[in-house]
Amino acid sequence: MIKELLLALASGEYVSKPELAVKLGKPLALVDAALDELVRLGFVERDDGPADCELPCGGCPYASMCNRVSLSTLAITAKGWQALSQ
Amino acid sequence: MSKTIALVGNPNSGKTTLFNALTGSNHHVGNWPGVTVEKKVGYVRHGGVDYEIVDLPGTYSLGAYAEDERIAREFILSQGADVVINVVDATNIERNLYLTTQLLEMNVKVVLALNMVDEAEAKQIKVDLAGISERLGVPVVPTVASRRKGIDILLDTAADLINAPLNGRPHITYGEDLDGKLARLQDLLDGLRLDYPRQWLALQLLEGDGYAERLMQENEVLKSSQELAAFLSELKPRAEQYQLEIVDYRYRFISEVTADTVCRPDEAVPTLTDKIDKIVTHKYFGLPIFALIMLGVFQLTFAIGEELLGGIVAGWIGVLGEFVTGGLSTMGAPEWLISFLSEGVFAGLGAVVEFVPLIVVLYMLMGFLEDSGYMARAAYVMDNIMRAVGLQGKSFISMLVGFGCNVPGVMATRTLENKKDRMIAILINPFMSCGAKIPIYLVFIGAFFPEHGGLVMFSVYGLGIIVALLMGKLFSATLFKGEVSHFILELPPYRKPTLRNVLRNMWDNVSGFLVRAGTVIFAVVSLLWILAVLPTGVEPYGPASILGRIGTFVAPIFRPAGFGTWQAAVGLFSGIAAKESVVATLGMVYAGVDSGVELIEAIRSVFTPLTAVSFMVMTLLYTPCVATLGTIKKETGSTKWMAFSAVYTFVLGWFAAVLVYRVGLLLGFA
Numbered sequence: 026m027i028k029e030l031l032l033a034l035a036s037g038e039y040v041s042k043p044e045l046a047v048k049l050g051k052p053l054a055l056v057d058a059a060l061d062e063l064v065r066l067g068f069v070e071r072d073d074g075p076a077d078c079e080l081p082c083g084g085c086p087y088a089s090m091c092n093r094v095s096l097s098t099l100a101i102t103a104k105g106w107q108a109l110s111q
Numbered sequence: 112m113s114k115t116i117a118l119v120g121n122p123n124s125g126k127t128t129l130f131n132a133l134t135g136s137n138h139h140v141g142n143w144p145g146v147t148v149e150k151k152v153g154y155v156r157h158g159g160v161d162y163e164i165v166d167l168p169g170t171y172s173l174g175a176y177a178e179d180e181r182i183a184r185e186f187i188l189s190q191g192a193d194v195v196i197n198v199v200d201a202t203n204i205e206r207n208l209y210l211t212t213q214l215l216e217m218n219v220k221v222v223l224a225l226n227m228v229d230e231a232e233a234k235q236i237k238v239d240l241a242g243i244s245e246r247l248g249v250p251v252v253p254t255v256a257s258r259r260k261g262i263d264i265l266l267d268t269a270a271d272l273i274n275a276p277l278n279g280r281p282h283i284t285y286g287e288d289l290d291g292k293l294a295r296l297q298d299l300l301d302g303l304r305l306d307y308p309r310q311w312l313a314l315q316l317l318e319g320d321g322y323a324e325r326l327m328q329e330n331e332v333l334k335s336s337q338e339l340a341a342f343l344s345e346l347k348p349r350a351e352q353y354q355l356e357i358v359d360y361r362y363r364f365i366s367e368v369t370a371d372t373v374c375r376p377d378e379a380v381p382t383l384t385d386k387i388d389k390i391v392t393h394k395y396f397g398l399p400i401f402a403l404i405m406l407g408v409f410q411l412t413f414a415i416g417e418e419l420l421g422g423i424v425a426g427w428i429g430v431l432g433e434f435v436t437g438g439l440s441t442m443g444a445p446e447w448l449i450s451f452l453s454e455g456v457f458a459g460l461g462a463v464v465e466f467v468p469l470i471v472v473l474y475m476l477m478g479f480l481e482d483s484g485y486m487a488r489a490a491y492v493m494d495n496i497m498r499a500v501g502l503q504g505k506s507f508i509s510m511l512v513g514f515g516c517n518v519p520g521v522m523a524t525r526t527l528e529n530k531k532d533r534m535i536a537i538l539i540n541p542f543m544s545c546g547a548k549i550p551i552y553l554v555f556i557g558a559f560f561p562e563h564g565g566l567v568m569f570s571v572y573g574l575g576i577i578v579a580l581l582m583g584k585l586f587s588a589t590l591f592k593g594e595v596s597h598f599i600l601e602l603p604p605y606r607k608p609t610l611r612n613v614l615r616n617m618w619d620n621v622s623g624f625l626v627r628a629g630t631v632i633f634a635v636v637s638l639l640w641i642l643a644v645l646p647t648g649v650e651p652y653g654p655a656s657i658l659g660r661i662g663t664f665v666a667p668i669f670r671p672a673g674f675g676t677w678q679a680a681v682g683l684f685s686g687i688a689a690k691e692s693v694v695a696t697l698g699m700v701y702a703g704v705d706s707g708v709e710l711i712e713a714i715r716s717v718f719t720p721l722t723a724v725s726f727m728v729m730t731l732l733y734t735p736c737v738a739t740l741g742t743i744k745k746e747t748g749s750t751k752w753m754a755f756s757a758v759y760t761f762v763l764g765w766f767a768a769v770l771v772y773r774v775g776l777l778l779g780f781a
Contacts, residue, residue, distance in 0.1 A: 026362045026363060027358050027359035027362055028355065031355070054205040054206060055369070058203075058205050059358075059362050061206075062172070062358060065176060066176070066354065104351055107351055108352050108354070111349055
C-alpha cells in the first residue's frame with residue numbers, strides 16, 4: 026500500500042486524499058496515516074505553500090499585498106525517488 | 112517488590128488522561144536523563160501489588176527520527192517495563208496501530224487500551240474487540256480514561272499479563288525476500304550476547320536505522336562479527352528500499368487487522384467536495400471553468416465597482432482638491448505650493464486613488480473565492496497546464512502569490528529546491544499582473560472599453576499567464592533544463608466563506624494599496640512634479656521642462672508601438688519605480704497640460720483604442736518595479752540576473768506592444 030501511495034504521488038494524477046483512498050480502496054484514515062509516515066521517514070515532503078517563503082508575514086512589508094493561497098502539497102523527495110527506482 | 116508499567120501511545124490518544132486516571136495525584140514530574148523531555152512517573156496499588164506507571168512521551172512511531180521516539184523506544188528496549196500499555200485512540204485506530212505493530216516487533220508484553228470508545232461510538236465507528244485482540248495476539252481493553260471507565264479491568268489485564276508467558280503473537284511477514292534476509296541476520300545475531308531482541312535488531316539493521324547502525328559501530332560484540340559486517344555492507348545500498356518495503360508490510364498488516372474489525376460509516380464514499388472537484392478540476396473542463404469564473408469576477412468588478420461605485424472617490428478627490436487649493440489661494444499661499452497640490456498630489460495621486468472602489472470589489476470577490484477553497488483548485492488547474500508545458504509544477508504557487516505583488520511572488524519561489532526551477536519561476540513572475548498594475552488597466556479600459564471592462568481585464572491577466580508559460584517553456588528548454596516533478600495537493604474541503612475573512616482579505620489588499628499611494632507613489636509624484644516644473648521660465652508640464660526633455664529623448668523608442676509621446680514615455684519609466692506611478696504620472700502631466708480635464712478624457716484625446724491595447728501590453732510585460740528587481744537580485748544572489756530580468760522583460764514588452772500595434776493596423780484597427 027505504501028508503494029502504491031508513492032506510485033500514486035509519482036503519477037501526479039490525484040487531487041485529494043479522500044479520492045486517493047477511494048482509488049486505492051483503503052480507508053481514508055489509513056491513507057492519511059501512511060502519508061504522514063512517508064513524510065516522517067523522508068520519502069515524501071510536505072510543503073504548506075507561500076508561508077514557506079521563510080519571511081514571517083508580520084515582518085514582511087509586502088504582507089498586505091501578498092496573495093496568500095492556502096495550499097499544502099505532498100511531493101516525493103530524492104530519497105523517495107531512489108527507493109522507487111530500486 | 113513493585114512492577115513497572117509503561118504507557119505508550121500517539122499524541123492525543125488520551126494517554127496522559129489515562130495516566131492521571133491510573134495514578135490520581137500520586138505522581139511526580141521530572142526530565143528524562145540528558146534531555147528536556149518531561150518524564151512523569153506515578154504509583155498505584157492494585158490487587159495487593161504496587162505498580163510504578165511510567166508515562167512515555169507521545170509518539171507516532173518507535174523509530175530513531177525524533178527525541179520522543181528514541182526515549183520511548185530505549186525505555187521499552189531496556190526492559191524497563193514489565194508490561195506496556197499501548198493507548199490507542201478508538202476513533203483513529205488505523206493510525207495508532209502503526210506504533211502497536213512496532214511494539215509487537217519488539218516482542219514485549221503489550222495490553223492495548225482502546226481509549227475513547229465513547230467518542231468512537233458517537234461517530235458510529237464499530238470495533239470488533241475480540242477480532243482485533245485475536246489478530247494482534249494481545250489483550251484489548253476498552254476504556255474511557257476521562258471518566259475512569261475500564262481502568263480496573265485494564266490493571267487486572269496488565270497484572271495477569273506480567274505473570275503470563277509471552278505467546279500467541281501473530282507472524283508479521285515482510286515479503287519472501289526480506290523475510291529471508293531477516294532470518295539470515297537473526298542467524299548471524301544468534302551467536303552474540305546482546306541486550307536487544309534479535310528480531311527487532313535485525314529489522315532495524317535491514318531498515319538502515321541510525322541507532323542500530325551506531326550500535327554496530329560501538330558495540331564490541333557486534334563489531335567482532337566479520338560475517339555480520341560483510342552481510343550488512345551488502346544490504347546497505349538498498350536500505351531505503353528495504354525501509355519502504357518494511358513500512359509497506361506494516362501497513363498491510365494493519366490493513367488486514369482492521370479490514371473487517373473496524374467499520375466506519377460512509378467509508379470510502381466520495382465527499383461532496385470530491386464530487387465538486389471532479390468537475391472543477393477536470394482534466395479538460397477545469398481550465399475553461401476557471402477562465403469563466405475569473406471572467407465573471409472581472410465582469411462583476413466593473414458592474415459593481417465602476418457602474419455603482421465609480422466616480423464616488425473621484426468626486427471626493429475633486430471636491431477636496433478644489434477646497435484645499437481654493438483655501439490656499441485665499442490664504443495667499445505661494446503659487447508653487449498650490450501647483451504641487453493641485454497638479455502633483457490631487458491630479459497625480461488622485462488618479463491612482465480614484466480606482467479604490469474597483470479594487471475593493473475585485474479583492475472582495477477574490478477573497479470570496481479564496482475563502483471558499485476554490486483558489487486552491489484554480490492552483491491545481493494551473494499546475495496541470497504548467498506540467499503540460501514541462502514546467503516545475505510548484506512554480507504556480509509563486510505565480511499565484513505574484514498576482515498580489517511580485518516581490519512576495521519572487522520570494523515564494525524559495526519553496527522550490529531545485530535552483531534551475533527557481534530561476535525560471537523568478538524570471539516569469541513579473542508577468543503576473545500585480546495589484547499595482549490594476550489602475551493602469553482601469554484608466555485605459557475606462558477611456559476606451561468601458562462596455563467590455565471585464566473581458567479586457569481578463570484578457571490582460573490571461574495574456575500575462577500565457578507569456579509566463581511560454582517564457583518558462585523557453586527557459587526550461589534552453590537556459591535551465593531539468594526534470595518535471597510530481598506531487599499531489601492536499602485540497603481543503605469547500606466551505607462557506609465568512610464575511611469577516613472576505614472583508615479582512617479585501618482590507619489587507621486595499622490598505623496596502625493606499626499605504627503605497629501615500630508613501631512610494633507620493634515620493635515619485637513629488638520628484639516628477641519638480642522635474643515637470645523646472646527649469647523656471649519654461650511652460651510647466653511642457654516638452655521644454657526637464658521631465659518633458661527626458662520624455663522627448665526616450666519617446667522615439669515607443670513610436671513603433673504607437674504611443675511615442677513624451678508623456679507616455681515618462682509614465683512608463685516612472686512605472687519602474689512603482690507601477691502605480693504610471694497612472695500618477697499620466698494624471699499629473701495631462702492635468703498640467705489642461706487643468707481640469709480628467710485623466711480619462713486626456714487619454715482619449717492622445718491614445719486610440721489600438722494604441723491603448725498596445726500600451727497595456729507594454730505595461731503588463733515590461734521591466735518590473737525596482738522593489739521586484741531588488742528582490743530578484745537578493746534571491747538569485749546575482750546582479751547579472753537582475754539586469755537580465757530588467758532587460759529581457761523590457762525587450763519582450765516592446766516587441767509584444769509593437770506586434771499588437773502593427774498587426775492591429777494591418778487588420779484595419781485605429
